[in-house]
Amino acid sequence: MRRSRAGTVTINAVGVVLICVFAFPVYWMVSTAFKPTIDILGYEPNLWPSALTMEHFHTAVTRPLFFDYVRNSLLVATSTVLLSAAVALLAALAVARMQWRGRRGFLTLVLIVQTAPFEALMIPMFIIYRDLGLLDRLPALVLTYFIFTLPFTVWTLRSFVAAIPADLEEAAMVDGCSRVGAYVRVVLPLLWPGLIATGIFAFITAWNEFLFALVIMQTEDRQTLPLWLSSFRTAFGTDWGGTMAASTLFTLPVLVFFLAVQHKLVSGLGAGAVKG
Amino acid sequence: MPGQLARSGGPGDTRALPYLLIGPALFAMVVMLGWPVVSAVVISLQQLDLAQFFSGETVWVGFDNYREILTDSFFWTVTARTVVFTVVNVLLTMAVGLGVALLLGRVGRPLRLTLSAVLVVVWAIPQITATVVFQWLFDQQFGVVNHVLTSLGGDFRDHSWFSSGLSTFAIITLIVVWQAVPFVALSLYAAMTAIPAELREAVAADGAGPWHAYWAITWPAIKSMVMVLTFLSVIWDFKAFTQIYAVRGGGPDRSTITLSLYAYIEGIGKNHYGVAAAASVVMVLLLLGLLAAYLRLMVRSLDEDMTR
């Protein structure tokens, strides 16, 4: 699409403003993490930290069991992403590509399930896990988050599958691909943006969840990072420097994950489509 | 599973295939989620206080828990408040999110990457941290916002942003929308990337204006995503808890208590898990009531997809 130069400049300027607006609180979080405690509060707030310290980061990573928390969180979050993508993709294919009795009912169910109040299911789920002897096991946490993220993932992947013209697969099959080959070579590349969007969603959901992790995982070295993050909040108040440093570290893996896969998402409108 | 896919065999296989494909998802939703949901409904008909929780005793109370909630006039105040809060937040989130998504598609590559990275970070920040940061930006004595506004000429020294319910809700809305926009914007943007390049070029070649192009190409491609995102936003904002509770615990003077806080205070806060369960059943029913028409619309719109 051709645009006027002025239009392009305006659009990019709006982009820059938006970045600033969205990034400012993030900047505040990160810069606070580097400020000495006495500079954190100030009657004259400093936009730029006048002195830098690694003290809060040091406190944060030297908390006991920090690396156990990191390992558990990574394990739980990636398992959730994979499990939820695999199960949802199968269902999405069935829903988007096939006509069958009960399809509408299934879709309605997916939507209704989305309204389930997970926080309110904490007590019943705890009782069930307790009776099944699943407490204190990481797979229990993965299953819980998998259920949290499944409906959105099914629904979203369905719309991505549906957006791929069916004749594309057929064309590929005519070219001699098997049905599986057709899916892998033609459909899957087109699904990347959807898989990434839902993957980030599942990752963040699992990565950030606090209450179930607190209640289901009882042994300290089996807990996840949100519990570590909460250790900077006490009955007496919040350790701001510690919380901000911990939150900065906490957010990093998501950013890394995103940067690793972004080329599949950010490569530009239409770039992913119909190259097969 | 791939084996199943590969077989293009007899009609019997084809008929079973979709059910095999949805099998795992169906199991997860019906059994793994259905069980706790049913047990929540059962609990909502019980008196399950700390005493019963520890003794394992079951005390049936019929609909008492529901009666207790539904006859509380404060409950209805809170319900109305929650609906208004939800509508405002969802509209803002969707409008800003759509704007950002369209922008993402039109800015240059470096900006696009920066903006999406910022969005991902904003999305990933734990809600409680986001709330603490905003609380602090708007702090009465030490907040940057008061400081900047004052140095710009206003008198915002010692201005309290949390002295009235409306002002407190404004800050809460800011936090909620700020953190919800990234998800909406990135999902919509992802949906837009599915538009075939040829289609764009074809419409551009027709010399169509941007509005026409938008309605002709972009909107059909993102419509179902917009619907599901709106649906999700309604659900999430209706149930929003962390930000509201952390900002002022429902204050000042209980004026920012929404349904999820009400359920927490009456249920968990008083250790009445039966009441808590009943409150969430009521919340879900209200939510489904509000969304029923929309839900039907969404399921119906899928059939258009199929026939396209």
Place this chain on the structure above:
Amino acid sequence: MKVRHLTAVAAVVAVATAACSSSDPDEADSGPQTLTVWYMDGSLSDDTAAAVKKQFEADHKDVTVKYQVQTWDNIGEKLTTAMSSKSSPDVVEIGNTQVAQYASVGALADLTDSVGDFDNSDSWLPGLAEPGQWEDATFAIPFYAGDRTVIYRTDMFDKAGVEVPTSWDEFIALGEPLSKAHAGDKKFMPLYLPGQEWYTLASLVWDEGGDLAAQSGDSWEGTLSTPEAQAGMQRYQEMYDALSKAPADIDEATPQQFEVMAQGSTAMMIGLAWEKGSVETTNTELADKLGVFALPSKSAGQPAPPFVGGSDLAVPAASDAQQLGTEFVQLVASTEIQTLLAEGGAIPNSAALADVASDNEVLQVQIAAAETGQVTPVTPGWAAVETAPNPIKDMMTKVLTGTPIPDAAAEADKLITDRMAG
């Protein structure tokens, strides 16, 4: 005695029938065992924790003590769920105002019969011991206490030429000379007192002879409307108006008071012992410039009875090592370990230990005050009152921003009564 016995039997029955605690307590005494102990982040220093573990393991062959340090966020949910499961901890720390709700439902083991074996059990601080009692039985043992005193800047007092006040009137009168002496600092305030510091309000209410709630028949009701309680609120308002410029709608936790005092524009705050230390480490220039005195009572020369915060230790009923757990609690509550705690700056659990750490001036002031200290009503319903939004805090903000005390107090009473009724 009979009542106590019946309660004990009931507790045993409850334990035996609970789905979660099928194991026989006796079988636990053979073979290698792990004793799981929960304490709150910050309650025990690493050294003290290690010393306790070492001694306990030396006294009990084949037993390993495993600590699980708990954070404060959602600790109620965490305790409730864990104590109902098979993998229940064997010893838990519980905030003193939270004990009653667990003691009253059979979640804790009855320790009544072994109370005599504890050091100093006849001189435990009432603010810790009373909350551990339920229907004449003992379910939780005093661990350590904390109370608030006035922490002040000695240099600022010197500059203004004022002395440590010995009466309420002298205290209120500090405002003028302090402000005058620091007129150059626009941010100066004599006392940093946020509007919702309800622990100090409670202290003033008790000083006037009132209370936060009282039992009437089978139920409890809020009593902030009584003349005594209203007088307490009036004194809070007097203090706030005369000495503080802090916001009326925040509590002592956000921002934390020590961070404000460390900014250097505040002459006094009402805080816990560790907050004094935190001011000093945050702003090292203030290290030698802080002193403490007790908040004066309305009767000259005496401290107002402070709110006694702190923790108790208990053995969950679902624990399969109750005997060992009890012995562990005995060790932590012993004179020896309590002395270690006091040396670390905590108020020990007994008045008999008042002389330990006699070189710690802050602690001495706090221990002296703690003996007159009081605690929130000992009843399971109280915990719900403290759930945000705490009606007492709302009342305080309303009064400080212009609502007449009787109106605000009446509304708070209604909410407190409702919350306590469950």
